[in-house]
Amino acid sequence: MRPDLSPVSLYSRGGVVSPSVKGQEWYQADDVAEEYDDKRFSRGGQLIDRREKTAVLEALAPLDDRRVLEIACGTGRFTTMMADRGADVVGLDISSAMLQQGRAKAVQMDVADRLEFLRGDAGRLPFPDDHFDTVVAMRFFHLADDPESFLREMRRVSREQIVFDTFNRFSARSVYNWALPMGSRLYSKSEVAVLLAKTDLTLRGVEDDFIVPYGLYRSMPNVLAEPIRTVDRAVGSLSAADHLASVSYWNTKVR
Numbered sequence: 001m002r003p004d005l006s007p008v009s010l011y012s013r014g015g016v017v018s019p020s021v022k023g024q025e026w027y028q029a030d031d032v033a034e035e036y037d038d039k040r041f042s043r044g045g046q047l048i049d050r051r052e053k054t055a056v057l058e059a060l061a062p063l064d065d066r067r068v069l070e071i072a073c074g075t076g077r078f079t080t081m082m083a084d085r086g087a088d089v090v091g092l093d094i095s096s097a098m099l100q101q102g103r104a105k106a107v108q109m110d111v112a113d114r115l116e117f118l119r120g121d122a123g124r125l126p127f128p129d130d131h132f133d134t135v136v137a138m139r140f141f142h143l144a145d146d147p148e149s150f151l152r153e154m155r156r157v158s159r160e161q162i163v164f165d166t167f168n169r170f171s172a173r174s175v176y177n178w179a180l181p182m183g184s185r186l187y188s189k190s191e192v193a194v195l196l197a198k199t200d201l202t203l204r205g206v207e208d209d210f211i212v213p214y215g216l217y218r219s220m221p222n223v224l225a226e227p228i229r230t231v232d233r234a235v236g237s238l239s240a241a242d243h244l245a246s247v248s249y250w251n252t253k254v255r
Helices: 030-041 045-060 077-084 096-108 147-157 173-179 189-198 214-218 222-236 239-244
Strands: 067-071 088-093 115-119 132-137 158-168 201-209 247-254
Touching (some): 045 077, 045 158, 045 201, 045 214, 045 222, 067 147, 077 088, 077 096, 096 115, 147 189, 189 247, 222 239
Parallel strands (some): 132 158
């Protein structure tokens, strides 16, 4: 069953100006959408894809009949996965090209009847208050110029839970962040704690991972990435290495 969607405009809600996201034009290009999964989640990038999906599933389970909104759903990696596990899902993204890839993926996985892809602005969500059980935003907050505004909007439409990830300030990510095409917004744990307090969210749990940054995994084949990942996990399990993790997965509860 497809989620019940509001017919309200995708681009205006009371004339509110939406906060900006880095790299919108680049992200919406057709060639970027077509190559997105292959460039990021093939080769050693498969390990990243697997870990991110595990983080989402662990935070949301059980998914049967839950109403879920995914912000910046891109090509539908998480959207289709959640629908396949029984959730009624809406995937929202600014890029028509990305959404086209997601719709094709949904048909291929035979889950198109459990999800809807919409083009829209994460800063002005076209849904009434408390419309979803859960809102998920993966690979999004590192591009947000005003994360508090986006998180407030997610909080508005969620009645139970918000799950998201951040790239960490004091990690290997900061070493090469300057070289990335759009850069990334990096967060300390204290900054995220302030964001949660300001948006009236309670932390259920946080997991830190990937001392070795994503870019290195994507640059190598699996035969090399797998042993590096084994060492990465072993070092990351040490309490002294907590502050070295490049990414954190946040599971929060709406108060």
